[in-house]
Amino acid sequence: MELKSIKGIGEKTISLLNSLDIYxxxxxxxxxxxxxxxxNISDINNVSDGEQVIIKGVICSTPIVRRFRANLxxxxxxxxxxxxxxxxxxxxxxxxxxNLVIGKLITIMGKYEEKKNTIVASNxxxxxxxxxxxxxxxxxxxxxxxxxISKYVESxxxxxxxxxxxxxxxxNLKYKFIDKSTALRYIHFPKSVSExxxxxxxxxxEELFLFMFKINYLKYxxxxxxxxxxxxxxIRKVQEFLSSLPFELTKDQIKAIEEIHKDLTSTVRxxxxxxxxxxSGKTIVSVVAAYECFLAHYQTALMAPxxxxxxxxxxxxxxxxxxxxxxxxxxxxxxxxxxxxxIYEKLKNGEIDLLIGTHAIISDNVSFKNLGLVITxxxxxxxxxxxxxxxxxxNIPDILYxxxxxxxxxxxxxxxxxxxxxxxxTKPKGRKEIKTIIKSExxxxxxxxxxxxxxxxxxxxxxxVPLIEESDKSELTTVSEIKDKLDIAFNKKVSxxxxxxxxxxxxxESVMKDFYSGNIKILVSTTVIEVGVDVENTTMMVIFDAGxxxxxxxxxxxxxxxxxxxxxxxxxxGSKNNKRLKVMEESNDGFYITEMDFKMRKEGDLFGxxxxxxxxxxxxxxxxxxxxxxxxxxxxxxxxxxxIINGFKNQEKYIKIVKELKSLD
Ligand code: ADP
Ligand code: MG
Numbered sequence: 061m062e063l064k065s066i067k068g069i070g071e072k073t074i075s076l077l078n079s080l081d082i083y084x085x086x087x088x089x090x091x092x093x094x095x096x097x098x099x100n101i102s103d104i105n106n107v108s109d110g111e112q113v114i115i116k117g118v119i120c121s122t123p124i125v126r127r128f129r130a131n132l133x134x135x136x137x138x139x140x141x142x143x144x145x146x147x148x149x150x151x152x153x154x155x156x157x158x159n160l161v162i163g164k165l166i167t168i169m170g171k172y173e174e175k176k177n178t179i180v181a182s183n184x185x186x187x188x189x190x191x192x193x194x195x196x197x198x199x200x201x202x203x204x205x206x207x208x209i210s211k212y213v214e215s216x217x218x219x220x221x222x223x224x225x226x227x228x229x230x231x232n233l234k235y236k237f238i239d240k241s242t243a244l245r246y247i248h249f250p251k252s253v254s255e256x257x258x259x260x261x262x263x264x265x266e267e268l269f270l271f272m273f274k275i276n277y278l279k280y281x282x283x284x285x286x287x288x289x290x291x292x293x294x295i296r297k298v299q300e301f302l303s304s305l306p307f308e309l310t311k312d313q314i315k316a317i318e319e320i321h322k323d324l325t326s327t328v329r330x331x332x333x334x335x336x337x338x339x340s341g342k343t344i345v346s347v348v349a350a351y352e353c354f355l356a357h358y359q360t361a362l363m364a365p366x367x368x369x370x371x372x373x374x375x376x377x378x379x380x381x382x383x384x385x386x387x388x389x390x391x392x393x394x395x396x397x398x399x400x401x402x403i404y405e406k407l408k409n410g411e412i413d414l415l416i417g418t419h420a421i422i423s424d425n426v427s428f429k430n431l432g433l434v435i436t437x438x439x440x441x442x443x444x445x446x447x448x449x450x451x452x453x454x455n456i457p458d459i460l461y462x463x464x465x466x467x468x469x470x471x472x473x474x475x476x477x478x479x480x481x482x483x484x485x486t487k488p489k490g491r492k493e494i495k496t497i498i499k500s501e502x503x504x505x506x507x508x509x510x511x512x513x514x515x516x517x518x519x520x521x522x523x524x525v526p527l528i529e530e531s532d533k534s535e536l537t538t539v540s541e542i543k544d545k546l547d548i549a550f551n552k553k554v555s556x557x558x559x560x561x562x563x564x565x566x567x568x569e570s571v572m573k574d575f576y577s578g579n580i581k582i583l584v585s586t587t588v589i590e591v592g593v594d595v596e597n598t599t600m601m602v603i604f605d606a607g608x609x610x611x612x613x614x615x616x617x618x619x620x621x622x623x624x625x626x627x628x629x630x631x632x633x634g635s636k637n638n639k640r641l642k643v644m645e646e647s648n649d650g651f652y653i654t655e656m657d658f659k660m661r662k663e664g665d666l667f668g669x670x671x672x673x674x675x676x677x678x679x680x681x682x683x684x685x686x687x688x689x690x691x692x693x694x695x696x697x698x699x700x701x702x703x704i705i706n707g708f709k710n711q712e713k714y715i716k717i718v719k720e721l722k723s724l725d
Contacts, residue, residue, distance in 0.1 A: 061085040066215045076204045077212075088216045089223070089244050091209070092263070092679050093196035096256065099167070101191040104141045109174035116167050116188065117141035117148070123160045135160070139168070150181040159186055194250045213248050224713050226270045227262075228699055237262045264680045268692035270717070271475075271677070276693075276700050277721060278478040282331055288456040291324045291356035291432060301351055304383060305344070308489060312336070316345045316482035323458060323480070324352055324433070330458035333476055335467070336484030337650035338619025339491065342462045343373065345484070346435045347380055349460055354386045354413045358432025361457075362416045365438045367392050367565065368572065372594060373437070374416045381414075391417040391426070394565050435460045464619070465612065468655050471682060474689055485651065494622035496630045496645045498606075498638070507602060507631055508549050515554055515581050519599040519626070523584040524617055526608040542604065543584045559585035587613065594620075599628045606632035611640050611657040615650055658683050 061084055063074050082088050102113040117139030127133045136149040137160060148168055150156075160166070167189040170181035198209045225232070225240035232239075238246070238258050246259035298321075302309065309317070316334055323330035336342050350360040362377075364370040374390040381388065389403050389412040406412045410429035415421060434457045461479065472481060499507050511521055525542050539558045546556050557571050557580045574580045576595055587609075601621045606614060614632070622628035632641050643656045682689055708714040 061220060063088070065219050066212060068215070069212065073204075073208075073212075076201060079201055080199075080204075085216050085220045088213055089220065089248075090678055091198065091213070092247055094199050095197050096250065097195045097197060098253075099169075099189050099191070099193045099195065101167075101189070104144055104146065104172075107172050109172065111172050112170070113172050113179065114167065114169045114189075115141050115146075115179070116165060117146065119160055119162050119164050119166060120145070122162065123157050125154045125157055127154070139166070145177075147176065147178040148181055148184075149178060150184055153184070156184065156186075160184075192252070194252070194256075196248055196250070210248070217245065225266070226273075226713060227266050228711075231269075231695055231699075235265070237265065240266070260679065264685050265688055265692060267677055267680045268685065268689050269696050271680075272477070272689070272693045272696040273700065273714075274717065274721060275475075275478045276696050277718060280700060280704065281721075282329065282478070285329055285456070286327075288327055288329045288458075290327050291353060291358060291458075293321070293325060293352045293355050295321075297355055298348065298352055301384065302348070305380070309344070310341065310484070310486040310488055312482075312484040312486045313341055313345055316484060317348050319480070319482050320345070320349045320460065321352060324349065324356070329456050330433075330460060331479050332459070332482060333461045333463055333472075333479045334482045334484060335463050335465075335472065337487075338464050338616055339487070339623055340484040341488050342464070342484060343376065343437075344380065345482075346437075346460060346462060347377055349433060350377075350414050350435065351381065351384065351386060353433040353458075354384075356432065358430050358457075359407070359410065359412065359428050360414045360433040360435065361421055361428070361431060362414065362435040363419050363421060363437065364416070365419070367394065367418055368568065369437065370416055370418050371569075376594070377414070377416065386413045387411060388414045388416065391415055391421050393418060393420045431457045433458045433460065435462070437462045438464060464616065464650075465654065468651070468658060471658070471686075474693055475682065477693070490625045492622060492625060492627055493648050494618055494628045494630050496618065496632065496648075498632045498634060498636050498641050498645055500636060501633060504633070507633065508546075510629065510631065511582070511600065511602065512550070512554075514600045514629070517599075518597075520575065520578065520580070520595065520597050521582045521600040521602065522598055522617075522620060523582060524601065524603045525584065525586060526605050527586050539584050539586060546582060546584070554581050555579060556582040556584060559583055561586060587617065594623060596624045598623075599626050600631070601629075602631045602633065604633050606641055606644075607634040607638050611643060611653055611660075614640070614644050615653045618644070618648075619650075 063069050063077060063082070063084060065085070069077075077083075077088070080091065082091055099114050102111075102115055104113070104115050107113050118141075119137055120140050121138040123135050123137035125133060125135050132152065133154045134149055134151050135153055135157060136147060139146055139148055148170075150170075164186070165188050167185040167187070168179055168181050169183045169185075170179045172179055196206075196210065198206055200206065200209065223241045223244060227237060227240075231237075237243075240262070243259040243262040246255040247263060250256045250259070302317075320330065320332065323332060334342050334345055346362065350362065353360045362373065364373055370390065370392060374388065378388050389406065391400065391403050395403070403412065403415070404426060407415060407426060407428050415426075415428075436459075467475075469483075514521055523542060523546070525538050527538070539560045543556050543558050546554075550556075557574065559568060559571050563571070571580070571583070575583050578597060598621050601618060603609070603614065603617060609617070618630045621630060630644075632644060634641050639660060640657075643653060643660075647653055647656075680688070703709075703711060703714065708718065
């Protein structure tokens with residue numbers, strides 16, 4: 061049902077709600093609070109000096125407003141509470157004055173100061189609040205308040221006539237879950253902590269059950285799929301190509317290549333994830349796959365998450381395949397119209413064998429003559445439904461994903477349960493470990509010295525600064541401030557450039573070109589260089605305010621250096637006591653680091669806060685709720701087995717899901 065059907069919601073509110081990913085009544089009902097505040101009313105006769113209290117009181121004096129400066133004012137008045145008289149002072153709420161009338165019962169939150177018989181209030185609620193009242197707090201955008209969301213949710217309950225419960229009846233009974241409508245009520249308007257708990261359990265299980273149901277269904281479909289023609293590959297040509305490579309493949313690369321070869325030449329569609337640390341050499345594995353596909357007279361599409369990466373792939377892959385007959389094309393969102401049309405034409409006629417581009421190449425109306433393989437790089441950026449929407453191009457193309465998120469195997473087995481996996485754990489020979497050191501801000505001189513040493517050796521340096529969302533500073537100012545400081549420190553004798561998201565494509569490109577060619581020695585940027593960018597001569601990375609980045613991001617960033625046999629150093633500027641930074645100092649192993657990341661990650665308050673990356677569950681948290689995930693996995697397998705034979709008879713809701721998944725195919 062549409063949002064419009066709620067009274068009092070107009071166009072403006074709708075667009076605000078849309079910005080919170082709320083598009084209909086169901087989205088609104090499943091827009092869960094991220095935490096709760098419990099109002100336990102204190103008895104003022106029973107509190108001590110300095111304590112945080114919540115009391116109810118009746119206003120008994122006219123409030124007096126004092127203004128100190130333009131942005132500082134105080135409002136004071138007296139209240140009676142539990143037969144005592146108290147002073148209340150609250151800052152910067154002069155606008156409340158007219159609502160604070162004598163005789164009104166209000167709720168005051170703040171700090172009790174015994175000597176002055178005063179409560180310094182942090183908040184005043186203009187009505188009576190029941191002891192133990194629980195308030196839900198939502199993650200919001202400017203322009204919309206917590207109160208409004210509550211109101212809209214309340215109205216949504218009134219207009220919504222169908223709340224679908226995706227847990228099968230027998231499982232609801234087995235686990236004694238509360239019903240879905242009640243769970244939704246409890247989650248938004250709980251009267252007790254126990255209601256929150258019951259609601260959470262129900263909704264988390266439901267979310268994970270549904271997720272695993274989809275994964276299991278897709279896995280099932282895969283085994284039933286018919287019609288894929290096995291690719292016929294001249295293995296001698298592949299061997300020839302492999303032996304022409306300028307390096308020796310690692311054991312895991314060879315194994316992955318073999319696994320992929322088996323998939324390509326089988327009648328079952330490949331659906332494989334190559335999971336390997338940054339720099340483990342996933343690209344060459346996918347290139348071999350594309351080459352085999354070419355030998356079998358099929359086309360390949362390779363997608364990267366950004367234009368920079370797509371371009372880089374285009375260059376390095378063209379290089380690797382230079383002695384073969386494979387014809388490679390590059391298609392980006394920004395490619396000129398005429399050039400695009402030429403490429404479309406060639407794809408249709410089969411004059412391009414390997415097309416490299418951003419995700420646009422699959423969503424645009426590109427048609428291939430004979431697409432046989434789709435490769436997606438950095439797959440963690442694409443969600444479950446997206447990863448299945450890739451499958452609809454061409455006949456029955458094989459699918460290969462590459463992910464540099466080395467998630468622990470146990471988690472991978474569940475959330476990527478619909479895919480086969482090739483793990484690349486061994487590092488290419490001759491790779492040196494990157495030395496990582498933590499430096500505090502007061503040691504910046506040492507850092508500058510290290511940088512200068514590196515420049516003197518003819519090497520290049522990345523400097524990374526975090527994007528600070530809550531600050532007023534733009535990306536541009538943050539980046540250029542650091543550049544200016546470095547210019548001063550190095551007396552402008554070192555060429556320094558900046559790279560950030562606000563630059564247009566041409567600007568970015570020309571900076572990257574100058575950096576590749578070595579004209580630029582130091583590149584100051586935000587995390588735009590996070591994924592894939594590869595400049596071998598860069599042997600140092602300095603990350604400012606490193607504590608602001610997550611472990612996975614730090615590891616990804618660091619992977620930009622140490623790409624050859626030169627000694628590389630990563631300097632993390634931050635606190636020496638920071639546990640996460642210490643993990644970075646200790647280890648270069650992505651699998652270990654992600655495991656630690658999972659271990660150290662905060663659970664989110666009462667609720668799983670939205671997870672970053674691929675797995676964005678609304679309420680579940682795959683780490684915290686891992687046991688539930690396993691249960692949901694096996695329950696959904698049983699359920700699927702029992703019901704798939706009769707096509708989910710009398711189970712409309714599952715038929716609908718299955719149809720949706722099929723239409724993606
Ligand atoms: P990633 O897994 O992060 O995508 P890449 O595929 O970009 O890593 O490989 C990183 C670099 O290592 C590239 O320059 C690539 O040519 C090189 N490389 C890949 N495999 C090997 C190997 N077995 N030995 C030496 N260098 C390799
Ligand atoms: Mg890569």
